[in-house]
Amino acid sequence: xxxRDFLTTTGLVTATTVMSACGSSNSAIAETTQTKPTxxxxxxxxxxxxxxxLASLLSNVKAQATALDAKAGFLSxxxxxxxxxxxxxxxxxxxxxxxxxSAYIDxxxxxxxxxxxxxxxxxxxxDNLVASGxxxxxxxxxxPQLFAYDPSxxxxxxxxxxxxxxxxxxxxxxxxxxxxxxxxxxxxxxxLKNQKDIANTQYQTIPTDGTTSGAxxxxxxxxSIDASNTQTVNSKATALLTVAQETYQPSSNPxxxxxxxxxxxxxxxxxxxxxxxxxxxxQSDNSRDYLFHGVWKSVAxxxxxxxxxxxxxxxxxxxxxxxxxxxxxxxxxxxxxxxxA
Numbered sequence: 001x002x003x004r005d006f007l008t009t010t011g012l013v014t015a016t017t018v019m020s021a022c023g024s025s026n027s028a029i030a031e032t033t034q035t036k037p038t039x040x041x042x043x044x045x046x047x048x049x050x051x052x053x054l055a056s057l058l059s060n061v062k063a064q065a066t067a068l069d070a071k072a073g074f075l076s077x078x079x080x081x082x083x084x085x086x087x088x089x090x091x092x093x094x095x096x097x098x099x100x101x102s103a104y105i106d107x108x109x110x111x112x113x114x115x116x117x118x119x120x121x122x123x124x125x126x127d128n129l130v131a132s133g134x135x136x137x138x139x140x141x142x143x144p145q146l147f148a149y150d151p152s153x154x155x156x157x158x159x160x161x162x163x164x165x166x167x168x169x170x171x172x173x174x175x176x177x178x179x180x181x182x183x184x185x186x187x188x189x190x191x192l193k194n195q196k197d198i199a200n201t202q203y204q205t206i207p208t209d210g211t212t213s214g215a216x217x218x219x220x221x222x223x224s225i226d227a228s229n230t231q232t233v234n235s236k237a238t239a240l241l242t243v244a245q246e247t248y249q250p251s252s253n254p255x256x257x258x259x260x261x262x263x264x265x266x267x268x269x270x271x272x273x274x275x276x277x278x279x280x281x282x283q284s285d286n287s288r289d290y291l292f293h294g295v296w297k298s299v300a301x302x303x304x305x306x307x308x309x310x311x312x313x314x315x316x317x318x319x320x321x322x323x324x325x326x327x328x329x330x331x332x333x334x335x336x337x338x339x340x341a
Contacts, residue, residue, distance in 0.1 A: 026167035030280035036126045037171050037279035039185045040075065040192055043121040043134055044276070044291070047142070047165035048114040050149040052156055058201060058334060060141050061119065064134075065337035068121070073128030075192040076338045080218055080331035081105070081203065082116035084299075088306035089221060089328040097307075098210045098262040101299045101330060105203060111151055114163060118220060118331060122192045126169070126279075135167070170276040170291065174238040176245035177272040178256070183238065193340045196271040196295050197333035204332065210262040210300030215332050216271060217299050221292035223325035227281040230288055236317045237275045237292070243314035244294065245273045249304065260300035267304035271295040287323060299330060 049057055058079075065077045085100040107113040119138075123129035146163040149156040175182045175191040182191045200215035207213060225233050248257025248269045257268040278289040296302040305311055319326070 026165075027169050027280060028167075030283065031169065033283070034280050037169065038126075040122065040124050040172055040189050041126050041129055041279065042170045042172065042192075042276060043123070043129055044168045044170050045119040045138065045142075045165060046116070047119070047146055048116050048163040049145060050114055050147070050156070050158075050163075051108070051111065052149055052158070053145040054115060057117070057142070057145055060145075061335055062337075064137055064141070065335065068132060068134065068337075069339050069341075071123075071128070071132040073124040074132065074339050075122035075124060075189060076120070076195050077122065077335070078120045078195055078197055078199075078333055078337070079335040080118045080120075080197075080220075080333050082118070083203075083206065083217075083330040083332055086219060086221075086303060086306070086328040086330060088303045089219075089326050094307065097303045098299055101210060102206050104329070109203075114148075116329075117334075124189050129169075138167075168289065169279045171279050173234045173275040173277050174241050175272065175274045176241050176270075178269065181238075181242050181245055191272075191274075193338055195336050195338055197336040198271075199333040199336040201334050206299055208262075210298055210303065211259065212298045217296050217302060218331040218333060219292075219294045219296065219302055219328050220331065221290075221294075221326050221328040223290050223292065223322045223327075224282075224287045225290065225321045226323055227286050227288040229321050230277070233290070233318065233321050234275070234277065236321070237290070240311075240314045240318050241273050241275055241292075243310055244305065245270055247305070247308055247310050249308060257301075260298060260304040262300050262303065265304050265307060267301040267308075268297050270301075270305070271297065292326075292328075295333075302330075 061079045068074045083105045084103040087096045087099055108115045121134050146165060148159045148161045148163060150159050172188050175188055177196055182188050198216040204214035249265055249267050258266040260267040272295045274293040276291040276293055281288050
C-alpha cells in the first residue's frame, strides 16, 4: 500500500470506521522476487495502535530490544510515537510554522485517532536480520495488538477489525552527526549502533514556542522517486544531508547555533541525520520509497532549518526527482536501544 495513504488514514479508530489490514502493506513479496540488499539494513514499521494497547506495546518492544542483543549482527532498535506534522517541508508561509507540531497526538489522546508509531530494527546484514526472527516476532507479538477498540463500551473493548501497517526493508545511504558524515559501510554500521535519540517513554507536551520538551524530536520525511533515478538521488540526497548536518543559525554562534523558537529563525545543529532508501522497488509503478530521517533537539530547530537559504538551495536538486511526497511527521522517541558491543 502507498505509505502516504497509510499515514493519512489514521482516523480509523472505531469499529464502524476502521479498514481491515492491507496485504500489500509489507515487504514479503518484494523480498522473494528481487535481489536481497547488501550491507546494513533497517527493518522498518509504521503502525496504528489503540490507546488500551499502549502499555503492553511498550513492554513488548522493550523485551524484544533486550532479546535482540544476543542475535548476530544486531545494531539497535528505536520506537517512535507520531506527534504532528512539519509545515515548513511544504514551503508554507512562516506564519504557519509549527502549527501542526502536536496535531496527531492531541487528537489521539482525545480518542479521535489511534496512536501511530514507527519502529526501526537495525542489523549489519539482511541475512542476520532474517535469522534473528524479528519479522516473525512482529507478526506473533505486535500484530495481535493492532486492532480497533469500540469506545462506546466501558472500558473500550477490542474488536475483530485489524488496523493496517507498513513494513519495509531499508538501506542507510548516508548518516551524519556532530562527528561527521558517514557513507562507508564500516562508518554506517557504527552510526547505526549509536543512535542519538533522547528517549522518554511518556509523551511530553510541546510548548507553544516549539522548544525542547524532555526528549528529542525526530522527523521522517516520506518521499518516493522513480527507481531509475536511484543513484542520482542518492548522490544529491547525500549532499543535502551534509548541508543539513553542518548548518546552524546564527552561523556566528561558536556552539553550533542558538536554540530555536518558533518566533525566531535560530536553530541548533541536528543531533543526527540519515538517508534511508527502500531496498526494493514497487512492482506496481517502479517507484522507490525513501525516508529522510533526522533527530533534532526541538520542533523549532527543525522548522527553522527548513527556512535557511543554504538548506533550501541543497534541497531543490533532490526535490526535482520526487514523485510522491514530501510528508514529514514529527515523532518523539519512546524507546532507544543501542547495541555498541
